[in-house]
Amino acid sequence: MNSARTAHIDELVRVSGGVASNRDPIIEASWRRCVVDHRLDPTIGREARILPQERLRVHRDAMDEFLRMARFGLEALYRQVAGMGYVLLLTDSNGVTVDFIGDPTFDNHLRRAGLYLGSDWNEEHAGTCAVGTCIATGEALTVHQTDHFDTTHIPLTCTSAPVFESGGELAAVLDISALHSPEPKISQYLALQMVKSYVHKIENANLYNNFRRDWVVKLSASQEFAEVDPDCVIALDGAGKIIGFNNKARCLLTPEAGESPLGRSFAELFDCEVEDLTRFVRALPTDQRALRLRRSGLPLFAQAMPPPAVSLPRAHSGDGGPLPEPLRAISGGDPALKAVLTRAAKLVNTRMSLLIHGETGTGKEHFAKALHRASVRAAKPFVAINCAALPEALIESELFGYEPGSFTGATARGKKGLILEADGGTLFLDEIGDMPLSAQTRLLRVLAEREVTPIGRTKAVSVDIRVIGATHRDLIELVKAGRFRDDLYFRLNGAVFTVPPLRQRGDLDWLIDRLLTERAKRDGVEYCLTAEALAALRAHGWPGNVRELVNALDYACAVCTDGLIDLADIPDPVQHSGLFKAWPGHDAPTASPPPAPLDEEEPAARLRDTLRRHHWNVSAAARALGVDRSTVHRQMHRFGIVAPHRQD
Numbered sequence: 026m027n028s029a030r031t032a033h034i035d036e037l038v039r040v041s042g043g044v045a046s047n048r049d050p051i052i053e054a055s056w057r058r059c060v061v062d063h064r065l066d067p068t069i070g071r072e073a074r075i076l077p078q079e080r081l082r083v084h085r086d087a088m089d090e091f092l093r094m095a096r097f098g099l100e101a102l103y104r105q106v107a108g109m110g111y112v113l114l115l116t117d118s119n120g121v122t123v124d125f126i127g128d129p130t131f132d133n134h135l136r137r138a139g140l141y142l143g144s145d146w147n148e149e150h151a152g153t154c155a156v157g158t159c160i161a162t163g164e165a166l167t168v169h170q171t172d173h174f175d176t177t178h179i180p181l182t183c184t185s186a187p188v189f190e191s192g193g194e195l196a197a198v199l200d201i202s203a204l205h206s207p208e209p210k211i212s213q214y215l216a217l218q219m220v221k222s223y224v225h226k227i228e229n230a231n232l233y234n235n236f237r238r239d240w241v242v243k244l245s246a247s248q249e250f251a252e253v254d255p256d257c258v259i260a261l262d263g264a265g266k267i268i269g270f271n272n273k274a275r276c277l278l279t280p281e282a283g284e285s286p287l288g289r290s291f292a293e294l295f296d297c298e299v300e301d302l303t304r305f306v307r308a309l310p311t312d313q314r315a316l317r318l319r320r321s322g323l324p325l326f327a328q329a330m331p332p333p334a335v336s337l338p339r340a341h342s343g344d345g346g347p348l349p350e351p352l353r354a355i356s357g358g359d360p361a362l363k364a365v366l367t368r369a370a371k372l373v374n375t376r377m378s379l380l381i382h383g384e385t386g387t388g389k390e391h392f393a394k395a396l397h398r399a400s401v402r403a404a405k406p407f408v409a410i411n412c413a414a415l416p417e418a419l420i421e422s423e424l425f426g427y428e429p430g431s432f433t434g435a436t437a438r439g440k441k442g443l444i445l446e447a448d449g450g451t452l453f454l455d456e457i458g459d460m461p462l463s464a465q466t467r468l469l470r471v472l473a474e475r476e477v478t479p480i481g482r483t484k485a486v487s488v489d490i491r492v493i494g495a496t497h498r499d500l501i502e503l504v505k506a507g508r509f510r511d512d513l514y515f516r517l518n519g520a521v522f523t524v525p526p527l528r529q530r531g532d533l534d535w536l537i538d539r540l541l542t543e544r545a546k547r548d549g550v551e552y553c554l555t556a557e558a559l560a561a562l563r564a565h566g567w568p569g570n571v572r573e574l575v576n577a578l579d580y581a582c583a584v585c586t587d588g589l590i591d592l593a594d595i596p597d598p599v600q601h602s603g604l605f606k607a608w609p610g611h612d613a614p615t616a617s618p619p620p621a622p623l624d625e626e627e628p629a630a631r632l633r634d635t636l637r638r639h640h641w642n643v644s645a646a647a648r649a650l651g652v653d654r655s656t657v658h659r660q661m662h663r664f665g666i667v668a669p670h671r672q673d
């Protein structure tokens with residue numbers, strides 16, 4: 026072992042043992058991590074680790090879209106440094122080199138040094154190195170010669186900067202490295218600035234690409250640069266919520282928001298209402314495009330790009346006029362539900378994705394269908410998918426479709442996929458909280474780009490869909506638990522509607538009446554409820570919500586006699602809860618119909634007499650009296666008349 030290597034190992038042992046050195050603090054901290062956390066032995070030199078082709082392909086496929094987009098930036102940077110002995114690496118967030126540009130003349134040397142496609146620079150096994158330490162810290166840095174932990178890498182100089190996704194997660198690392206370099210570390214200062222500058226360009230290109238159908242606001246402290254080279258860029262949904270940003274915007278806005286700015290409203294962070302964004306679009310002189318951060322008061326200049334051919338976000342005011350018929354048919358005047366429907370009516374024709382929240386059976390799908398029918402998409406398909414019911418292995422092929430024979434088990438004719446089936450219409454994703462993470466990632470891409478790439482196909486197909494998600498789960502909890510992508514959540518929660526549980530609705534009687542009228546039309550029978558039956562329905566807690574009510578009434582209609590639904594015709598669980606408790610806001614159950622008042626005695630006697638003469642056949646009595654059967658049932662109920670064969 027030569028003396029330089031011995032000295033390096035001695036220094037590593039001293040520093041990782043806590044002795045101070047002249048190294049940058051970020052290097053010292055990494056050395057300690059290597060020894061203490063990664064348990065690397067400084068005396069052992071390790072060969073560069075290069076992944077085999079098939080494993081590399083998995084890493085590349087996972088970020089295919091990003092790679093295509095970043096390639097342009099890589100080539101532009103390489104042109105700046107060509108002939109200076111540098112190579113460029115782009116690694117994924119695990120440190121695996123997924124793209125590479127270098128001088129082919131030195132291929133063998135580069136490969137041996139690990140400056141090559143497929144090399145794995147994760148700090149856990151490669152020790153302190155620019156890529157690995159950049160991933161560990163999230164910081165841009167140069168790891169120059171003996172800064173490296175592993176003696177094998179001492180000849181190299183490497184400079185890396187992190188590339189963040191538009192939701193703040195690490196997407197990739199851009200690295201510029203050389204086999205040989207002058208000794209002073211300062212010689213790499215320009216390389217560090219160039220890498221940072223190209224990372225900024227790649228992040229912005231990725232953001233513009235991801236949010237090309239949304240509002241994008243560019244911000245700069247300089248009037249002149251806001252448009253041509255903004256520092257901060259943020260994307261907003263139609264309601265003015267932040268759905269994406271570059272890293273500089275994240276650093277600027279995180280202290281303002283006190284947390285990640287994702288999902289925060291633009292107007293909360295800036296002294297500017299979302300409707301005022303138009304001010305930054307019109308060709309106003311740049312000095313009139315100023316705004317301030319609310320908390321710090323920092324002045325900035327803005328340039329906004331509206332989504333193509335979509336109306337500007339507007340604050341809605343007033344009642345909004347009458348509800349469209351499909352929405353009106355959902356509620357009988359319950360105030361909470363009416364407020365939900367009024368808000369929904371204003372959004373029926375926006376492109377915004379919607380999220381419907383509510384307990385099981387409250388009518389989330391019913392509501393989504395009504396939104397579809399009330400929209401300009403009504404004539405196009407409404408495609409509903411239960412994400413919880415689709416087996417994980419099938420969800421991607423079902424949603425995105427596939428080309429003929431693209432995988433084992435694929436049919437010879439291929440499959441269009443439900444997303445493309447919904448083209449022009451609405452895609453309803455029921456139980457979206459149960460969607461597997463891999464499908465969430467692909468769905469996010471569909472929402473961002475409005476394009477689908479069926480399995481086995483290389484070219485994307487554009488698709489025009491309105492997405493409505495529904496769930497009974499707490500998506501924020503799922504996001505915290507890492508089971509739901511936060512960026513997908515923020516894409517979907519442009520507008521969130523909560524359908525109240527049936528026990529809290531004040532329009533139960535209206536709903537019962539509506540459902541019975543629907544069943545009357547379907548069966549050609551007029552249905553009516555006795556007071557006991559109605560009281561039982563009113564008193565039940567409806568844990569299964571509208572679905573339970575629908576089932577109870579279907580059962581009652583099937584078993585009742587001549588359309589008169591009595592307590593005995595109500596399913597047992599509903600009957601029993603009805604006998605013992607009443608829910609707030611509803612009348613208590615009545616034990617039996619009240620006796621007919623005196624001035625009703627004559628019509629009551631006439632009805633009883635007619636029924637008796639017609640052997641208690643309600644239809645025959647109705648014909649004799651010139652009224653319809655439901656009127657006879659209603660009057661029997663009102664006067665407390667019960668047929669002898671039902672008296673038990």
Ligand SMILES: Nc1ncnc2c1ncn2[C@@H]1O[C@H](COP(=O)(O)OP(=O)(O)OP(=O)(O)O)[C@@H](O)[C@H]1O
Pocket residue numbers: 354355356383384385386387388389390391392455495497540571572575
């Ligand atoms: N306002 C309504 N008028 C008439 N029927 C309704 C209404 N709301 C819901 N329903 C009916 O109630 C049943 C349950 O509704 P839906 O399937 O929409 O509930 P959901 O909340 O989506 O249920 P889940 O959480 O289980 O997916 C359906 O038969 C639906 O037709």
